[in-house]
Amino acid sequence: MNIPSYQSKYRQMTEGSKLLYKKSTKIFPGGISHNIRYFQPYPFFVKKSKGKTLYDVDGNAFTDYWMGHWAQILGHASQPITKALSTQVRKGTLYGTVNEASVELGSLIQKVMPLAELLRFSSTGSEATMYAIRLARAKTGRRVIAKIIGGWHGFNTPLLQTVNYPFEYEEGPGLIQDEEQFIESIPFNDLDRSIKILESIKDDLAGIIVEPVLGGAGCIPPQEDYLTGLQEFARKTGSMYILDEIVTGFRLSLGGAVQYYRLDPDLFTLGKIVGGGMPIGVVCGKKEVMALADPVKRNSKQSCCAIGGGTFSANPMTMTAGMASLKYLIKNRRSVYRKINNLGNQTRQGLNKIFSEARIPVDVTGVGSLFCTHFLNSESERILDAADVGKSNRNMLIRYQVALMSNHRIFFLPLKMGAFSEAHSERDMNALFDSTRSIISSGILSS
Numbered sequence: 001m002n003i004p005s006y007q008s009k010y011r012q013m014t015e016g017s018k019l020l021y022k023k024s025t026k027i028f029p030g031g032i033s034h035n036i037r038y039f040q041p042y043p044f045f046v047k048k049s050k051g052k053t054l055y056d057v058d059g060n061a062f063t064d065y066w067m068g069h070w071a072q073i074l075g076h077a078s079q080p081i082t083k084a085l086s087t088q089v090r091k092g093t094l095y096g097t098v099n100e101a102s103v104e105l106g107s108l109i110q111k112v113m114p115l116a117e118l119l120r121f122s123s124t125g126s127e128a129t130m131y132a133i134r135l136a137r138a139k140t141g142r143r144v145i146a147k148i149i150g151g152w153h154g155f156n157t158p159l160l161q162t163v164n165y166p167f168e169y170e171e172g173p174g175l176i177q178d179e180e181q182f183i184e185s186i187p188f189n190d191l192d193r194s195i196k197i198l199e200s201i202k203d204d205l206a207g208i209i210v211e212p213v214l215g216g217a218g219c220i221p222p223q224e225d226y227l228t229g230l231q232e233f234a235r236k237t238g239s240m241y242i243l244d245e246i247v248t249g250f251r252l253s254l255g256g257a258v259q260y261y262r263l264d265p266d267l268f269t270l271g272k273i274v275g276g277g278m279p280i281g282v283v284c285g286k287k288e289v290m291a292l293a294d295p296v297k298r299n300s301k302q303s304c305c306a307i308g309g310g311t312f313s314a315n316p317m318t319m320t321a322g323m324a325s326l327k328y329l330i331k332n333r334r335s336v337y338r339k340i341n342n343l344g345n346q347t348r349q350g351l352n353k354i355f356s357e358a359r360i361p362v363d364v365t366g367v368g369s370l371f372c373t374h375f376l377n378s379e380s381e382r383i384l385d386a387a388d389v390g391k392s393n394r395n396m397l398i399r400y401q402v403a404l405m406s407n408h409r410i411f412f413l414p415l416k417m418g419a420f421s422e423a424h425s426e427r428d429m430n431a432l433f434d435s436t437r438s439i440i441s442s443g444i445l446s447s
């Protein structure tokens with residue numbers, strides 16, 4: 001089989017990574033510690049990062065649009081965070097007790113997100129979403145959670161359903177069917193169909209969990225009224241409205257999607273940016289719901305909702321990094337959000353124009369600083385939900401993204417959306433445009 005030239009170029013420039021990958025496969029299933037980090041022929045291994053750049057073990061420097069699962073909004077190894085962490089590391093990394101830093105980060109979150117009347121820290125976003133649905137069930141005494149088809153809320157067991165196209169199969173062995181019966185999936189951006197499904201389960205509906213912008217499934221913004229329509233339904237039926245803001249929190253705006261789309265969830269989850277590059281998850285919400293997790297008020301008749309937190313929750317390193325990040329964002333909010341959102345808007349417009357001039361049908365979706373190119377075909381002529389993404393030309397997207405890596409040292413995790421950070425500039429955006437034009441004219445994208 002002929003290996004396309006951009007792939008052989010990738011192999012030539014990543015020989016050290018190839019060796020490390022081989023070694024990795026003997027240690028980790030598939031050679032990786034997060035499924036999406038694998039791509040063909042093998043992922044490059046990173047040695048260090050700074051600003052907008054990832055440096056690999058072979059001496060390549062990539063302009064990064066993956067930005068640590070979109071968490072690194074200030075850029076890699078940013079000065080405020082590195083400085084704060086290097087001081088904290090000498091004072092201790094894990095006290096395993098309550099600490100002042102957690103109070104400070106918690107109150108900063110409350111300051112910019114007033115709906116976080118009470119909150120609980122965990123170490124990952126997966127835990128935070130798991131706790132959110134447990135709280136919804138505790139509050140309502142009902143069992144069913146509605147999620148979006150294609151919605152991603154981490155690896156917690158109950159929500160590992162209808163994640164991957166075509167959404168009809170179980171997400172893998174090890175999940176048992178009994179778990180499925182209390183999850184119902186609804187189509188993103190189709191309010192009528194969603195409400196119809198929700199109506200049929202409303203008596204046992206504990207909550208509706210939704211990413212305001214479908215992230216992992218393809219960077220799809222909500223259509224007008226979709227999110228408020230779900231919210232109204234939840235209110236009307238006494239179920240909890242849960243926004244998963246793990247990607248959108250502090251990204252769409254300082255107040256996240258709640259502020260951007262003027263929403264009023266009962267519960268919401270945060271992660272990624274709020275940890276300043278350190279592991280974190282947060283479940284936040286209205287007092288009357290979050291108070292169910294109060295262990296101090298537990299009595300012999302009524303125990304609290306067990307939402308844990310875990311060994312590493314609220315550890316002082318994460319709290320310190322989160323604080324440095326939020327303080328910077330609060331202080332520089334006008335310039336940061338203006339810059340990254342402008343770059344996102346211009347990039348969506350610019351890429352759409354470049355592909356359209358080349359008569360390659362695409363839809364570059366996204367909102368604010370997030371964007372993703374979808375190659376359209378007769379099965380998928382627009383991108384409104386995760387099924388449209390599944391039907392689009394995914395192979396073409398991989399080709400485009402691997403060609404960006406090998407020929408232009410620009411990194412998107414294949415199939416995933418890109419994010420701008422404070423460390424990117426217009427020059428990076430223009431380099432992405434030039435590289436895209438060059439890939440188009442090289443014929444790599446002709447099917």
Ligand SMILES: Cc1ncc(COP(=O)(O)O)c(C=O)c1O
Binds near residue numbers: 124125127153154244
């Ligand atoms: C919307 C959303 N929710 C939850 C998660 C899970 O977070 P974590 O990977 O920290 O467990 C992710 C991770 O990408 C996410 O994008």
